[in-house]
Amino acid sequence: MHVLALVTQKGGSGKSTLAVALAVAAMRDGERVALIEADVQGTVSRWQERRDNPYPRVERVAEPADIDAVLARLAAEGIWLAIIDTAATNNVLALRAIATADLCLIPARPSPADIEAAIPTLLAIRRQKRRFAFVLNQTPPRGVRLSEAATSLNALGVLALPFIGQRNDHQDALGTGLAVTEYARGGKAAEEVHALWSWVAKKLAEEAFGHDQAAIKKAS
Structure with a gap:
């Protein structure tokens, strides 16, 4: 099972919206997906309550040990991807999510405050030697x-592509219990999310290949 964590200390960066969007995009590719909510604000849980479709399922956690227990259960059930949505603080839950992740995504809006706020999260990820990428989120068309x-983000590490634009479809979809790829399937926002998911899926596949190669080398 792959584990993807969305982490950053900056509030309003769009972690929950991205978590939902990527989960549904992965489902459309035929993958079995679950969301783990490690944020007391409960944005993902409230989205699920508004949703007619019971999938992706949402698991709420309150303690670091809960993350490990939920991940073990999901893996045993055959879930292919678990996406962890974390709070906008560098708390113990976020740190545990980082430690369990195959890939950490750090959403950041294109502002000095967001980029500066991403630094402590980046340091925490590097201390735990996890793979990561920044996602430029809520971006203007150009400028x-x-x-x-x-x-700036490229200088700090890997920058995921494409950028995710500031579009009303994201918030409108969240309010109706849909992902943006369901709410406006032919829209630009949906196109960007599908492209971002393709980028993430490729990175997860590279991680899996690396683990397989390491196992083969160790066995030989």
Whole structure:
């Protein structure tokens, strides 16, 4: 089972919206997906309550040990991907989510405050030697600020593509219990999310290949 964690200390970065969108995009590819909510705000749980479709399922956790227990149960049930949505604080739950993740995504809006706020999260990820990528989220269509933010994040590490634009479809979808790829299937927001999921899926496949190669080398 793959584990994807969305982490950053900055509130309003769009972690929950991205978690939901990526989960449903993965489901559309035929994958078995679950969301783990490690955020007391409960944005993902409330989204699930508004949703007619029971999938992706949502598991809430309150303690670091809960994450390990839920992940073990999901793996035993054949879930292919678990996506962990974390709170906007560098708390013990977020740190445990980082430790269990195959890939950490750090959403950041194209502003100096967001990029500065991402640094402590990046340091925590590097201390635990986890793979990561930044996601530029809620971006304007173009401009110097966007270009400068992309340059800054590229200098700090890997930057996922494409950028996710600031579009009303994301919030409108969340309010109706849908992902943006369900709410406006032919829209630009849905197109960006599908492309981002393709990028993430490729990175997860690379991670799995690396583990397989390491196992083969160890066995030989």
